[in-house]
Amino acid sequence: MIRSSIFSSLILSLVLVAGCEKDPPGTTPPEDGQTASTDDGGKTKKPKKGEDEGKTEDGSSAADEMDPTKKVCPAETADFPEAYFGQTVLIRLPKNVTADNFVEMQPGFASLSADVESVGCVPDTPGAMITHMALASFPEDKAKEMTVWRDEIVEAFGYTGAAISEEKTDPAKRFYQAVIDLPAPEGGEPAKALLQIVAANNFMYALVMETHPDAWNAMKETFHEVARRTSFIAPK
DSSP: OOGGGGOOTHHHHHOOOTTSSOOSOOOOOOOOSOSOOOOOTTOOOOOOTTSSTTBOTTSOBHHHHTOTTTOOOOOOBOSSOEEETTTTEEEOOBTTOOTTTEEEEETTEEEESSOEEOOOOSTTSOOOEEEEEEEEEEEOOTTSOHHHHHHHHHHHTTOTTOEEEEEEEEGGGTEEEEEEEEOOOTTSOOEEEEEEEEEETTEEEEEEEEEOGGGHHHHHHHHHHHHHHOEEOOOO
């Protein structure tokens, strides 16, 4: 689903042209452990007789490995970042998202122009669909707590009433991240999204990437990797 058409007028009042002022040096959001680690310190646990039969090393079952709704796919992003907002944001886009389909719709706001088939890791099964992706910049207000920013941005993106989970926040670094579950609108499909909000160069940047809940396991590592590797450059 393309959510650009349902964004509230709040996003128009918040968005400001990025790069219109000279600001402090660029920063990147904290690497907050979003990418899953498989390191077990070299220790393995021998299962008891009859326990975990048919399980893979990561604890999933053989059936899960062939189920595209359960199998967790490795992250796949572009080899090189694309620049947005006057060369002030560098982002490694998810697989099959390019500068041709993730475009600046207006100053300070970029959005996916159509659904994109992206990551998949089950043989003979199509890749998961990215149903929405957006990047927006707002003038930073350091008096606002990150929870206030969250509430305003969630409303601006049309996610009011959605369930929020897996929240990570660092007020000192002006960083917030969460998973958002959206119920199905009338005649539509439910969705699940990663939202990241981070301050840099006197702007607050919001990135959201959305897919169907059944495709979340295929896309979540890619979404976290895109968010983790997005960087911000001070305008010249």
